[in-house]
Amino acid sequence: MLKSKDDLLNLYKQTREALEREKMRILICAGTGCVANGSLEVYEELQDLVKKYNLPVKIHLVEEVGHEPYAVNISGCHGFCQMGPLVRVEPGGVFYHHVKKDDVQEIVEKHILNNQLVERLLYTHPVTGQTVATQDEIPFYQKQTRVALEHCGRINPDDLNDYIAHGGYQAIARTLFNMTPEKVIKEVLESGLRGRGGGGFPTGRKWQFAASAQGPKKYIICNGDEGDPGAFMDRSVMEGDPHRVLEGMMIAGFAIGADEGYVYVRAEYPLAVKRLKRAVAEAEKAGLLGDNILNSGFSFKVNIKEGAGAFVCGEETALIASIEGERGMPRPRPPFPANKGLWGCPTIINNVETLANLPSIILKGGKWFRGFGTECSPGTKTFALAGQVAHTGLVEIPMGMSLREIVFEIGGGLRENKKFKAVQIGGPSGGCLTKDHLDLSLDYDELRKAGAMIGSGGLVVMGEDTCMVEVAKFFMGFVQNESCGKCVPCREGTKRMLEILTAITEGRAGEEDLLLLEELALAVQDGSLCGLGKTAPNPVLTTLKYFRDEYMAHIRDKKCPAGVCKALLDYHIDQDKCKGCGLCAKVCPAEAITGNKKEPHVIEVEKCLKCGTCMEKCKFNAIYTA
């Protein structure tokens, strides 16, 4: 139990020394992606083998303060999930990817015992063919700057001592003993930090409202709902560095005078819930949460609340209703939660990433943070890079970087040499941008000017074979499904918009429908109560603006140029390319393919369900759509 600032400092020294005594530290990623690919097996195998070889290894940092020179640890997500399971060896940051259980023996014998690299598990640059040993030499990592993700992938999220050894909870100690609430808010204002949950509202300003609000009690809520399809940065922070989120909440709590906080995590993130619960329990046990923390007079308690699957619950007022046990429906603002929030008390809701930036801002200063990014959008931002890009994963970059740098340098361009067509940025509230926007700087204002939004930072790359009308329909389907139904423009308007988009993709729409679609989009924008409805038309409006040709092709020519919309295309077999192997006929669920062995086959258009199975199966690329 830590009872003072000195206790914390002593623990830091002790854990730091233990850390520095480590001759080698092996980190196995235990984020969701790597676990899915079997990283826990790798971890267990490694533990077994080091025992077998009788290596002096410690698993936890401080519980074993002896002089064991090796540490075997799990870590949170390193960001490069697609290459998982990942193993990182310190010092030096040697990076092994796609590590399987069977590779462990070689890692132990070569790397641990003989300090030789296991070449075949190192990263090879797909273009230059050069093999590199360390993480820092991989293009995916080279252009990144990590603040919120500083520790993700480097520390064990299940070990409080590891966080402390890396300087954890020093920011709250400084806050409690060397700063006043006003000073904290001033620092955050100076940093220029804007909310990372989508809206981009200046965090310091929001806190000022809550700090001056009157109430018997105040609350801090950490918004870990992350409902945007295509986004997973908050998940990675909660799973990979949960104490940092708690520390951020405490700093916010001190600034506004709150003594209790909630983390609202979406139901689909069981691992995040588990890690957060453990972090809370450990912090309580250590005296870093609870009453009179470090004897500073400041008390703070944290509750973990699991969501139950409703996108709209990410909206502040809906989220509050959900914590109160009700249906998560938004209500009109004002009153703003900063004045009247959870159970009527002044409440600050901040996004996970917003909070994760705070410890660094406190320790290094607002000015330091402002040194990254652009004038109006300071700092760094995490993005979830996904879709048809070669390197998918989680990245953190200074604001203001161009889309081109993210997609082509960090992301390595499109997979399978596809041609770049668009990025969808900001999820259902955001929009689609084109190759003409590739040099646009990624910041709140530039994107808004282009009709898109940073949103929470989902960045889905789309290649030439994506149909933008279909994408617009996809998002409309999502928001229509997730509309809480409280206001008519949102409930009925999105439904009608979806109907029209469906009609377009099925070749049943006329040009007048396009006008109606635009009109509806504006009505939904204007007439909706909450952000869901207000931003729902964005994907439609941006695709209409930038990909109007594609809409026209569907409407006028009844064609889907990308070859996606099923109603508008038929499957055919190229008689010259077909070798008559018969595989397609075997897999066709509709028995629509006929032909004799070794002779070209044909598809009976009337029978075909347009499922595409045959096309995927044909090894000779003989099946095409038109």
Added chain:
Amino acid sequence: MQQRKFQRLQNIIDSHEGKVSHLIAILQEVQEEYRYLPEEVLTYIATAMGIPPATVYGVATFYAQFSMIPKGKYVIKICDGTACHVRGAEPINFALRKELKLTGDEQTTKDLQFTVETVSCLGACGLAPVVTINENEVHGQMTPEGVLEVLRKFQKTE
């Protein structure tokens, strides 16, 4: 049996001290117990907590996590979020539904073995397309054939 069932329910409610603000958490725990929320269970919760049944139904129907109809022993979720969608979630869904002979809006096989749902984003988009089985098993970079292989593994253990 009925008695025991309600005892378990009552224990869950008691562990939350019957707080109305814990209704969602209570429903979550109850659903974990029964794998769905049978009507009589919802009525019982309303009575035991002293709140109108409409409130309980209102909450239970609002959130996607809750189901009023029984689900299969294995719940297979196919992610159809943006990243998975553009990387081919649909053919996976198609293949699975065909294999399990699910038609129309049907989600659960007649023998209550499998439920197939699509969800929007499981938060592992880097591995798109993603399929999960009973929450804890995550399969990334899925293909139609791959998903059938996974399915067979479960069919065999039956």
